[in-house]
Amino acid sequence: MELSRRKALFAGFAASTTLAATAVSRVALARLPEPVLQTSPTTQPPLTPESGRPYNPVVTLNGWTLPWRMNNGVKEFHLIAEPVVREMAPGFKAHLWGYNGQSPGPTIEVVEGDKVRIFVTNRLPEHTSIHWHGQRLPSGMDGVTGLNQPGIPSGKTFVYEFTARRPGTFMYHPHADEMTQMAMGMMGFWVTHPRKKHPLIAEVDRDFCFLLNAYDIDPGSYTPKIMTMLDFNIWSWNSRVFPGIDSLNVRLNDRVRIRVGNLTMTNHPIHLHGHEFEVTGTDGGPTPKQSRWPEVTTDVAVGQMRQVEFIASEEGDWAFHCHKSHHTMNAMGHAVPTLIGVDHTGLAGRIKRVIPDYMVMGERGMADMAEMEMPLPENTIPMMTGEGPYGSVEMGGMFSVLKVRNNQKSGDYSNPGWYKQPRGTQAFEWKGPQLPTAPRSKSSGQGAMPRSDATEVEVQVRKPNKAHHGHQH
Numbered sequence: 001m002e003l004s005r006r007k008a009l010f011a012g013f014a015a016s017t018t019l020a021a022t023a024v025s026r027v028a029l030a031r032l033p034e035p036v037l038q039t040s041p042t043t044q045p046p047l048t049p050e051s052g053r054p055y056n057p058v059v060t061l062n063g064w065t066l067p068w069r070m071n072n073g074v075k076e077f078h079l080i081a082e083p084v085v086r087e088m089a090p091g092f093k094a095h096l097w098g099y100n101g102q103s104p105g106p107t108i109e110v111v112e113g114d115k116v117r118i119f120v121t122n123r124l125p126e127h128t129s130i131h132w133h134g135q136r137l138p139s140g141m142d143g144v145t146g147l148n149q150p151g152i153p154s155g156k157t158f159v160y161e162f163t164a165r166r167p168g169t170f171m172y173h174p175h176a177d178e179m180t181q182m183a184m185g186m187m188g189f190w191v192t193h194p195r196k197k198h199p200l201i202a203e204v205d206r207d208f209c210f211l212l213n214a215y216d217i218d219p220g221s222y223t224p225k226i227m228t229m230l231d232f233n234i235w236s237w238n239s240r241v242f243p244g245i246d247s248l249n250v251r252l253n254d255r256v257r258i259r260v261g262n263l264t265m266t267n268h269p270i271h272l273h274g275h276e277f278e279v280t281g282t283d284g285g286p287t288p289k290q291s292r293w294p295e296v297t298t299d300v301a302v303g304q305m306r307q308v309e310f311i312a313s314e315e316g317d318w319a320f321h322c323h324k325s326h327h328t329m330n331a332m333g334h335a336v337p338t339l340i341g342v343d344h345t346g347l348a349g350r351i352k353r354v355i356p357d358y359m360v361m362g363e364r365g366m367a368d369m370a371e372m373e374m375p376l377p378e379n380t381i382p383m384m385t386g387e388g389p390y391g392s393v394e395m396g397g398m399f400s401v402l403k404v405r406n407n408q409k410s411g412d413y414s415n416p417g418w419y420k421q422p423r424g425t426q427a428f429e430w431k432g433p434q435l436p437t438a439p440r441s442k443s444s445g446q447g448a449m450p451r452s453d454a455t456e457v458e459v460q461v462r463k464p465n466k467a468h469h470g471h472q473h
């Protein structure tokens with residue numbers, strides 16, 4: 001189709017449609033709320049509401065909540081879509097796209113029944129839009145470019161207006177050149193608090209939220225690859241990777257809620273140590289009480305939101321992470337063969353004569369990688385890292401720590417440091433007599449249907465050789 005005809009068709013379409021999300025007039029622009037920017041990647045304290053209906057604010061992990069202004073009973077927010085620099089972990093910065101200085105954008109918190117007006121200014125080099133994921137709203141406010149509205153052109157500001165009709169956990173993200181804009185980090189969290197006491201929404205002492213997001217950033221580079229479909233290498237919470245993700249610090253016996261939204265392209269089984277939780281809310285709102293059961297892992301599928309709740313009744317430092325083990329690692333080469341048990345004695349030296357940089361990896365497992373002092377390209381985070389009180393945690397990516405302390409004051413979200421295990425409550429080395437060699441059964445026919453034609457296969461167990469530390473750094 002030739003360009004002029006397409007333009008004419010589009011103009012006709014636009015004219016015949018009532019556009020709910022409309023470009024702001026010159027007069028309205030003069031009254032735009034001052035945009036608030038935040039560039040720090042550390043967790044900001046909860047934003048106690050100064051106007052509008054009161055509520056218990058959430059804490060956004062490594063993020064913040066966007067302030068608003070009240071204008072004739074309407075809560076007005078101003079989001080700026082723009083390129084940002086995000087420190088994903090100390091020593092590793094990425095060129096992303098986000099909102100108001102950060103990726104993800106600020107959390108938006110409102111109360112059920114609030115009239116909301118959101119100004120969206122586009123400072124990206126291409127058009128954008130915002131879809132308010134999970135909300136009940138007029139179709140024209142749903143933010144799908146081409147379907148509900150024209151894209152917001154570079155340099156323009158559009159306005160979205162709707163009433164936050166149901167309480168719950170929501171997200172926002174572009175619905176315009178979506179694969180690029182989500183791969184670049186454009187997304188944010190949204191919480192609608194209940195207007196009054198709700199039979200299915202408990203009052204909690206701590207309310208945390210974060211988004212699961214993923215990037216494909218080559219080691220040593222700064223900008224995500226935007227054409228990646230599944231093979232991402234940076235698995236992050238709110239565009240941070242362990243050890244850059246802040247801990248969740250709570251007081252003993254607090255009722256804790258954690259809200260998680262998944263804007264990656266795969267599912268994440270989110271796992272908490274030391275406690276059982278219940279899923280008290282999903283994308284569709286609070287779950288009925290009869291549907292709740294205790295779990296220690298909940299799978300958050302693509303595009304889903306889950307809110308889990310538990311009583312933090314066990315003091316200590318508890319791992320909290322995605323249970324896909326490659327999601328608790330940072331960027332790595334995927335083409336490394338399994339070399340556990342392969343004897344490299346003498347081999348590395350011979351190969352090094354031909355390939356001077358040759359390095360043996362993974363002969364005893366990959367744990368050594370965490371402590372390996374190998375040179376990394378600039379702006380790269382080690383694959384597995386994070387120094388705990390007893391050595392390397394050997395984790396990266398989607399990993400954090402729930403810290404439960406009896407002396408953590410209510411409202412205090414500061415890091416209490418490492419837990420001191422009380423005497424006699426920590427795993428220790430056995431110093432008694434060693435086990436004799438276990439006798440092994442040689443008989444066949446143990447199974448219900450033994451294989452009759454099997455010949456014996458000789459495979460030798462390779463025990464770690466203490467005399468040989470074959471790691472040529």
Ligand SMILES: [Cu+2]
Nearest residue numbers: 268322324327
């Ligand atoms: Cu995961």
